[in-house]
Amino acid sequence: MTNPTMLVTGATDGIGLQTALQLAQGGARVLVHGRSEARAVDAVKRLGAAGVKGAVPVWADLSVMAQVTGLAEQVRRHTDALDVLVNNAGVFMTEDERTADGFELTFAVNHFAPVLLTHALLGALEQAPAARVVNVSSVAHARGQVTVADLPVPRAFDGYGVYGASKLLNVLFTHALARRLAARGSRVVTFALHPGVITTKLLEKGFGMAGASVESGARTSVFCATSPRVGASGSYYSDAREVPCAPHANDPALEAAVYEKSCQLVGCAPL
Numbered sequence: 001m002t003n004p005t006m007l008v009t010g011a012t013d014g015i016g017l018q019t020a021l022q023l024a025q026g027g028a029r030v031l032v033h034g035r036s037e038a039r040a041v042d043a044v045k046r047l048g049a050a051g052v053k054g055a056v057p058v059w060a061d062l063s064v065m066a067q068v069t070g071l072a073e074q075v076r077r078h079t080d081a082l083d084v085l086v087n088n089a090g091v092f093m094t095e096d097e098r099t100a101d102g103f104e105l106t107f108a109v110n111h112f113a114p115v116l117l118t119h120a121l122l123g124a125l126e127q128a129p130a131a132r133v134v135n136v137s138s139v140a141h142a143r144g145q146v147t148v149a150d151l152p153v154p155r156a157f158d159g160y161g162v163y164g165a166s167k168l169l170n171v172l173f174t175h176a177l178a179r180r181l182a183a184r185g186s187r188v189v190t191f192a193l194h195p196g197v198i199t200t201k202l203l204e205k206g207f208g209m210a211g212a213s214v215e216s217g218a219r220t221s222v223f224c225a226t227s228p229r230v231g232a233s234g235s236y237y238s239d240a241r242e243v244p245c246a247p248h249a250n251d252p253a254l255e256a257a258v259y260e261k262s263c264q265l266v267g268c269a270p271l
């Protein structure tokens with residue numbers, strides 16, 4: 001049996017680098033995503049220094065949707081079948097910035113890029129025997145609020161509010177994706193998770209605090225990517241166990257509305 005192929009976005013630092021390391025140590029062939037070729041190649045070298053062989057660098061600025069599509073093309077050049085996609089990359093912005101696509105930057109990287117990348121890679125995921133899409137959300141989703149009117153630019157900007165909204169969008173997308181994959185009889189399943197409060201540059205910049213180690217921060221992503229003990233598609237995890245998401249993340253009407261609008265904005269056909 002060949003080793004499973006797993007893509008981790010934002011694998012150049014923090015939780016993502018550690019997730020790539022732990023997945024590789026578990027036997028995966030890891031595609032290591034970075035924002036640039038230099039960042040991705042450097043991360044592969046660091047993994048190599050930790051004993052990882054065969055990791056593959058791939059790159060894209062996830063705030064640019066054309067580059068997200070380009071990332072999917074790179075991945076398809078490396079593999080026909082993708083066993084796991086970990087949508088891990090994320091930002092916390094303190095300033096209101098627009099991307100070239102006219103999206104608010106936090107929403108672009110944290111929400112629109114995962115939506116587009118997941119759809120662009122669905123063919124490769126469906127070539128795998130039992131693929132998983134793992135969306136790294138946050139407990140901050142519980143404090144987030146969003147409506148379709150906030151897409152692609154939130155009606156009001158404050159860093160915490162927009163970050164929380166982007167993480168709520170991750171959970172809503174996971175539910176929408178799970179529902180639609182099941183309806184089309186797909187073997188692909190999807191999960192969302194909170195990695196813990198983990199010392200990384202995102203935590204330091206966004207929250208000005210320290211947390212637990214990146215080793216513990218990767219644990220729930222690795223669990224969702226590989227464990228046979230995961231629950232139903234669409235479920236939410238913290239500390240490597242299924243927990244309830246915030247009640248307002250279980251809103252089928254909101255979930256459908258933001259899913260449809262997001263697909264329209266990134267230019268992919270809804271499932």
Ligand SMILES: NC(=O)c1ccc[n+]([C@@H]2O[C@H](COP(=O)([O-])OP(=O)(O)OC[C@H]3O[C@@H](n4cnc5c(N)ncnc54)[C@H](OP(=O)(O)O)[C@@H]3O)[C@@H](O)[C@H]2O)c1
Pocket residue numbers: 009010011012013014015016034035039060061062063087088089090091109136137138139194195196197198199200201202203211
């Ligand atoms: N740390 C926590 O306590 C915590 C808690 C809850 C959820 N999370 C979530 O965990 C995930 C990982 O965050 P982290 O804490 O590990 O943060 P991090 O150390 O800052 O890592 C973020 C990763 O995303 C990449 N990235 C950011 N913007 C990008 C862009 N435009 N294009 C391509 N890559 C980009 C970064 O690349 P560079 O290295 O080049 O910047 C880095 O590899 C995020 O989704 C975050 O929301 C973190």
